[in-house]
Amino acid sequence: MNNTVGVLALQGAYQKHVESLSSLGVGSRLIRRASELNGCCALILPGGESTTISLLLQKNDLYSPIKTFAENHPVLGVCAGMILMASDVDDERVTPLGLLPFRASRNFYGRQMHSFSADVTLDFDDRPFNAPFIRAPGIEKLSPEITRLATLNNNAVMIGMGDHIALSFHPELTDDTRIHAYWLNRFERAMYY
Amino acid sequence: MRDNTENNTGTSDGAFEVNVGLAEMLKGGAIMDVTNAEQARIAEDAGACAVMALERIPSDIRRDGGVARMSDPGMIEEIKNTVSIPVMAKCRIGHFAEAQILQALEVDFIDESEVLTPADEVNHIYKRDFTVPFVCGATNLGEALRRIGEGAAMMRTKGEAGSGNIVEAVRHMRALQDEMRRLTTLGKEQLMSVAKEWGAPYDLVCYVAEHGKLPVPNFSAGGISTPADAALVRQLGAQAVFVGSGIFKSDDPVARAAAIVKATTYYDDPSVLLEVSRGLQAAMKGLEMSEIPEEERLAIRGW
Numbered sequence: 483m484n485n486t487v488g489v490l491a492l493q494g495a496y497q498k499h500v501e502s503l504s505s506l507g508v509g510s511r512l513i514r515r516a517s518e519l520n521g522c523c524a525l526i527l528p529g530g531e532s533t534t535i536s537l538l539l540q541k542n543d544l545y546s547p548i549k550t551f552a553e554n555h556p557v558l559g560v561c562a563g564m565i566l567m568a569s570d571v572d573d574e575r576v577t578p579l580g581l582l583p584f585r586a587s588r589n590f591y592g593r594q595m596h597s598f599s600a601d602v603t604l605d606f607d608d609r610p611f612n613a614p615f616i617r618a619p620g621i622e623k624l625s626p627e628i629t630r631l632a633t634l635n636n637n638a639v640m641i642g643m644g645d646h647i648a649l650s651f652h653p654e655l656t657d658d659t660r661i662h663a664y665w666l667n668r669f670e671r672a673m674y675y
Numbered sequence: 676m677r678d679n680t681e682n683n684t685g686t687s688d689g690a691f692e693v694n695v696g697l698a699e700m701l702k703g704g705a706i707m708d709v710t711n712a713e714q715a716r717i718a719e720d721a722g723a724c725a726v727m728a729l730e731r732i733p734s735d736i737r738r739d740g741g742v743a744r745m746s747d748p749g750m751i752e753e754i755k756n757t758v759s760i761p762v763m764a765k766c767r768i769g770h771f772a773e774a775q776i777l778q779a780l781e782v783d784f785i786d787e788s789e790v791l792t793p794a795d796e797v798n799h800i801y802k803r804d805f806t807v808p809f810v811c812g813a814t815n816l817g818e819a820l821r822r823i824g825e826g827a828a829m830m831r832t833k834g835e836a837g838s839g840n841i842v843e844a845v846r847h848m849r850a851l852q853d854e855m856r857r858l859t860t861l862g863k864e865q866l867m868s869v870a871k872e873w874g875a876p877y878d879l880v881c882y883v884a885e886h887g888k889l890p891v892p893n894f895s896a897g898g899i900s901t902p903a904d905a906a907l908v909r910q911l912g913a914q915a916v917f918v919g920s921g922i923f924k925s926d927d928p929v930a931r932a933a934a935i936v937k938a939t940t941y942y943d944d945p946s947v948l949l950e951v952s953r954g955l956q957a958a959m960k961g962l963e964m965s966e967i968p969e970e971e972r973l974a975i976r977g978w
Contacts, residue, residue, distance in 0.1 A: 492940050493703040493724055495696075514941060529700050531724040531760050538722055538940060541933070561700070573759060575719070588759060594783040595806055597693045616696045617761070617783070655696045 494530015527563025590620025769795025834897015839961025
């Protein structure tokens with residue numbers, strides 16, 4: 483079975499996801515062209531600047547191929563990638579892919595001065611996750627079919643529906659691979675059983 | 676990040692890591708110099724991942740002469756209110772009061788820049804005193820490690836700002852890469868001697884010797900004027916590019932900005948580089964290095 487994970491590599495922290503996957507023994511491929519999705523089993527939409535990534539998706543004819551692939555495969559979206567997964571964004575400069583029914587609020591936690599690290603509570607693990615939030619987006623207007631997977635001060639910071647997972651913070655900037663492993667296990671189980 | 680071998684900067688509260696994290700988010704992108712809200716909008720619409728707000732772009736600073744200082748906060752504020760991407764601003768080397776003002780203004784990154792007239796010929800800013808992240812220029816590895824030792828969360832080549840000439844950025848990037856490669860081949864007993872020779876923090880010399888890379892992202896700046904220039908420095912190891920005078924001193928800023936963004940993303944695909952290089956109007960004229968007197972070179976500012 484093919485288990486290469488595609489990592490969208492138009493702009494942002496894509497290399498860090500390659501490293502997280504690699505430390506879990508999972509192969510990956512950078513995606514800059516639609517043809518590179520062939521043979522991938524899943525997709526990571528990394529952090530970066532959401533306006534930039536959204537524009538580059540449009541300008542390089544990647545929006546439709548990525549959307550089609552993402553609708554039919556597991557997706558992990560982080561920060562800017564989470565914004566792209568939303569059905570609605572509070573900023574018309576971003577055209578989201580509409581993979582998860584919620585509203586993403588850009589720079590919800592403020593400018594870089596207000597970026598921080600904090601322990602978030604995970605639904606699927608007893609130990610908290612020390613999570614960097616960098617000009618992080620917020621999760622609002624959650625549709626009831628979405629599950630909250632992590633919270634900070636009772637606010638959802640990681641959500642999931644099926645094989646689609648979106649989060650406000652950056653697990654790829656840490657050595658803690660539990661988030662990536664959780665996502666991989668979630669869809670690998672579905673693929674194998 | 677929780678691993679202490681990754682944390683060579685002495686901070687323990689995670690603030691430094693969060694600042695390096697923003698630098699990570701800018702990778703693979705183009706950061707553009709802008710002097711007003713309209714240019715900022717053009718940069719954002721072209722796909723810039725951040726803008727550098729400044730009153731005069733480097734080539735005009737070079738032409739006008741005089742003392743170049745931090746920009747008017749009102750002008751920076753206007754740009755902050757116009758775009759949603761991160762906004763950076765420059766302070767003079769060693770001018771920590773300008774940096775305090777920029778931090779109070781909540782810019783997203785401060786560039787302690789040789790493009791402005793240095794305020795201190797001996798000391799750079801102690802950047803760990805600040806919450807906001809700093810980027811600094813370097814011409815070689817020792818200089819980069821000194822700045823990281825002071826707390827810089829991102830490095831860039833100095834190049835020769837405002838020259839429209841890529842040769843110095845290439846020289847600096849090659850020097851940095853060569854020195855990093857060389858460090859990885861040395862024995863442990865040789866590293867203290869290198870630290871002494873370069874005046875660089877020993878722990879950071881050891882970090883580079885072990886990992887073969889800087890502990891913070893490494894971008895390129897100074898003289899990038901064409902899509903091919905952006906692709907060149909990316910292929911030489913720059914993880915993102917700063918474009919200063921190259922865009923708004925050209926005859927077609929809108930098209931050139933978009934072309935440079937695309938060349939930065941597809942830096943290793945000649946067919947895309949061909950497509951975006953075609954049909955652009957004149958690039959900025961630029962200067963041969965021999966036309967710039969030694970004492971007017973910006974890259975020699977700072978140490």
